[in-house]
Amino acid sequence: MGNGDLERGGATKNRNQGYSQSYYAAAGGYDVEYSDSQWTSWLVPMIIVANVVIFIVIMLVNNCPKENNGVQGGCVAKFLGRFSFQPLRENPLFGPSSSTLEKMGALEWNKVVHGNEAWRLITCIWLHAGVIHLLANMLSLVFIGIRLEQQFGFVRVGVTYLLSGIGGSMLSCLFIQRSISVGASGALFGVLGAMLSELLANWTIYTNKVAALFTLLVIISINLAVGILPHVDNFAHIGGFLTGFLLGFILLLRPQFGWVERHRLPANNLKSKYTACQVILWIVATVLLIVWFTVGLVMLFKGENANEKCSWCHYLSCVPTSRWSCNN
Template identity: 60%
Template sequence: MAAAAAAARYDVEQGGRGGAGKYPPPPPEQMYPQREGETEWVPWFVPVVVAVNIALFAVVMYVNNCPAHAASTRRGGAGACVARGFLHRFSFQPLSENPLLGPSSAALQKLGALVWDKVVHEHQGWRLLTCIWLHAGVVHLLANMLSLVLIGLRLEQQFGYGTHCYMNYSSQYMPERPALFLNLNRRSRFLAVRIGVIYIVSGVGGSVLSSLFIRNNISVGASGALFGLLGAMLSELFTNWTIYSNKAAALLTLLVVIAVNLAIGILPHVDNFAHIGGFLTGFLLGFIFLMRPHYGWMQRYVRPSDIKYTTKKYLPYQWALLAVASVLAVLGFAVGMGMLFKGVNANDHCQWCHYLSCVPTSRWSCGK
């Protein structure tokens, strides 16, 4: 999914609109001159997030200490802990309790899992943030971190790499304006920070929606934040529509991937409300943080000097989308937070919404 969307953006930044048009496209990547002091963009946010999640999982397992906390009355006693022989204190809870190879729910609650009662009645709003850094088990952790690498790493690379290429190419033909392109390069690095903001805020948005609908279960995981990145990729495609060549392919690929992942969320024990909340948050934030100069403005550096080009960096529709998304994002968080801390049960206002998170079938049932 991320590769297909990135391929469309890469095609635009290398040639633009399928190579058609009267303006010369930038040269191939290997022809970019390497100026002294310049380095290719190296992603840092995604690797840091992956490392933090792995480290925190180790901390949770240390606190969990299955052999010491296993009840003696449990069938099999402490020996029921999975891999106790070589993991010792870090061994997993019995598979009958946690089939994902992870800690107990008590350990997760202790370290910041999302629990509606604690958020609302004990005023522990910080759980809306901490829960996105915890995982229910090794299987859960690996699935989310693999998704983060496939989605986030590509997104971070593209936003740093594209501007850097234009800087090199333009600096070759316009050496008298190096300061402008150095500024573009610094801006590309700042875009990685924006992706971090989208990731974290989307995770919180997913936590808010989850808390409004789910009261009796705990929730952990980075899935809401990951869906936020998917939503941001979709809105980035819309707001930067003019710089894409394979628009239909990129849009179709994103929609299929999003639909499939949301469909998986209707299985039991999956918090699809966190997915939906994260996706909607990321979708709005993409319009705000990932707006890029339109195709005509970017091409002005490679056009002949006697040809007129637009002086507007962004198109009116981009500003309109940014304004609408900003208003909706602020209102959404304000209303959601207000309802949550007032103890409102969103299920009372939407009788069918529980089917968005779990659809009962003959093979499984959905707990209340």
């Protein structure tokens, strides 16, 4: 998954470029300042470290030389010993075998539904199919996750990341039931979705809002478009994005400083001053999120195939062309 930087402007005065801004309001003699850089990002770096460590463990368990002893072509980068990669014809992303990924917790519909292994909805978020897959996702997390954590703190970003990953796994399992799926892309798309809803919910405090919205929509569209290629689980992307989009309205609301200016209130009264529109969005998003997880989990554990209820939805994850087929 690839993405870029989104620059947001301050409401009245911007001291630092990008996400680090200060907002000022004259409030009864108080010079009110709100800084986006009030949090130190530690959770996102820890997530990145955890993903790298888990990938190393996966390669240790995979042990390509032992499993492929005597096979023509052999392992890639044999000088790495038991950490060498599977033959490229099997895994072109420089990673382990599918059987190793399945053993370590990859998402697999039959095991989740009939094997009482619902934990795979979470473990698959921390697994990656190869070095290329891992680097793409972790670089994306660096660009979007650290800055969001600086603005909103580790709790809200952590909840958004984890629930979005589960939402992506859930939709993936409902539509893809003949193969395994791994990766943090669903969680990353959730963070992108939360950024979009945060911008919409806090629209009035931003300058250059149209440019920011356009940039973010282009980034999201490009990443979703990549998902129609074969072997890319776009349902995890879509499920994660929708979950994160709803969570943004719930967790990432900001006080509206115009209210403070009108009522001449000091800074310590900022924390609960939201507009009626924000409150409505919070209520609607909360209801939809509960409905989404309830319906999705009920359908999943009843063993239903969502493709039977949506005959065209499979095109959202793969569009067949003369160069490739989506059947495999």
